Amino acid sequence: MSSLTPRPGILDIAPYVPGASKIQGVERIIKLSSNEGALGPSPKAVAAYSDMADRLHRYPDGGSVELRATIGAQHGLDPDRIVCGAGSDEVLALLARAYAGPGDEILFGEHAFTMYPLFALGVGATPVKVPETNYTVTVDALLAGVTERTRIVYLANPNNPTGTMLTKEEVTALRDGLRDDILLVIDAAYAEYVTRNDYTAGIELVDAGENVVMTRTFSKIYALGAVRLGWAYCPAVIADILNRIRPPFNVTSAAQAAGIAAIGDVEFLTRSRDHNTAWLPWLAERLEECGLDVIPSFGNFVLARFPEDGVHDAASAMAFFASRGIIPRSTASAGIPDGIRITVGIEDEMRAVIDAVTAFMDQK
Numbered sequence: 001m002s003s004l005t006p007r008p009g010i011l012d013i014a015p016y017v018p019g020a021s022k023i024q025g026v027e028r029i030i031k032l033s034s035n036e037g038a039l040g041p042s043p044k045a046v047a048a049y050s051d052m053a054d055r056l057h058r059y060p061d062g063g064s065v066e067l068r069a070t071i072g073a074q075h076g077l078d079p080d081r082i083v084c085g086a087g088s089d090e091v092l093a094l095l096a097r098a099y100a101g102p103g104d105e106i107l108f109g110e111h112a113f114t115m116y117p118l119f120a121l122g123v124g125a126t127p128v129k130v131p132e133t134n135y136t137v138t139v140d141a142l143l144a145g146v147t148e149r150t151r152i153v154y155l156a157n158p159n160n161p162t163g164t165m166l167t168k169e170e171v172t173a174l175r176d177g178l179r180d181d182i183l184l185v186i187d188a189a190y191a192e193y194v195t196r197n198d199y200t201a202g203i204e205l206v207d208a209g210e211n212v213v214m215t216r217t218f219s220k221i222y223a224l225g226a227v228r229l230g231w232a233y234c235p236a237v238i239a240d241i242l243n244r245i246r247p248p249f250n251v252t253s254a255a256q257a258a259g260i261a262a263i264g265d266v267e268f269l270t271r272s273r274d275h276n277t278a279w280l281p282w283l284a285e286r287l288e289e290c291g292l293d294v295i296p297s298f299g300n301f302v303l304a305r306f307p308e309d310g311v312h313d314a315a316s317a318m319a320f321f322a323s324r325g326i327i328p329r330s331t332a333s334a335g336i337p338d339g340i341r342i343t344v345g346i347e348d349e350m351r352a353v354i355d356a357v358t359a360f361m362d363q364k
């Protein structure tokens with residue numbers, strides 16, 4: 001037994017289990033378990049990444065200056081208020097480290113992104129889940145969950161794994177209902193996919209005060225999960241705090257180069273978005289036709305609920321998918337044991353999924 005004791009909370013963390021990517025003995029896998037953009041990354045991003053190979057002995061630009069300028073120009077934001085990270089996971093975790101600790105509470109919905117409790121426990125804070133209505137977190141439930149100990153509210157909008165979203169009006173009401181000493185983190189990892197015009201990723205809410213941060217990722221529509229790249233748009237005071245605690249070279253040169261090139265490939269981004277706009281409803285409708293309950297999704301994935309009848313349940317469906325080389329993701333760890341989350345893939349993959357679900361649901 002080691003006589004070293006980790007900080008309180010750390011032993012309560014069950015390590016995050018990423019979406020599976022392999023099935024023993026199966027060569028051709030259809031991986032739909034991590035919401036990675038269906039079309040893969042822009043070829044320009046891949047080329048920019050490769051071009052870094054002869055500079056591996058050089059440290060990256062620790063300030064991600066060109067990348068922040070490029071993101072700033074893309075969204076009309078002040079680059080000084082953008083902080084980049086090794087995935088949005090890093091910036092989400094840094095926010096917890098900066099603003100919460102033992103005795104504090106971090107609030108989110110009962111089916112929120114499953115990293116939020118880990119961020120809380122990692123800094124010794126208490127994760128607090130509020131009940132959802134129809135798999136959607138509500139402003140009322142979040143505000144009712146606030147106590148004098150609340151320090152951070154994490155809101156994934158749209159949320160993973162449910163795909164549900166809050167409107168601009170609702171997020172604004174949430175911000176207005178929170179005390180000034182509570183940080184609202186709007187995690188807009190799937191913002192690019194949303195087509196509703198009553199949606200906001202949260203930029204104007206960040207600009208309206210000093211207690212809202214928006215985070216974004218290059219892992220989803222830009223399909224650059226392997227390089228680990230995300231960013232936060234913050235009030236100046238929060239950007240300053242994050243820059244004090246982030247590791248000095250947290251974003252690799254290859255990630256910075258790939259990110260800049262990906263932003264430059266506007267045509268590819270549009271194609272990726274259009275693909276999702278076409279195939280998200282196709283997937284949802286076909287799954288419903290198979291008799292499944294599908295939660296309305298605004299991301300690049302759908303959560304389907306399987307009947308708990310002992311034959312067509314989610315665990316049996318996962319095994320059936322695996323027998324066909326298809327890997328979606330069980331949502332049991334997010335508190336939805338009858339659910340399976342399926343990422344929107346390319347046409348062949350989508351047809352293979354529906355063939356599998358049809359055959360599975362036809363089983364007696």
Ligand SMILES: Cc1ncc(COP(=O)(O)O)c(C=O)c1O
Nearest residue numbers: 087088089156160189217219230
């Ligand atoms: C809602 C949400 N936030 C953040 C992340 C983390 O993404 P990354 O660290 O790859 O940027 C994910 C990834 O699944 C997500 O679904």
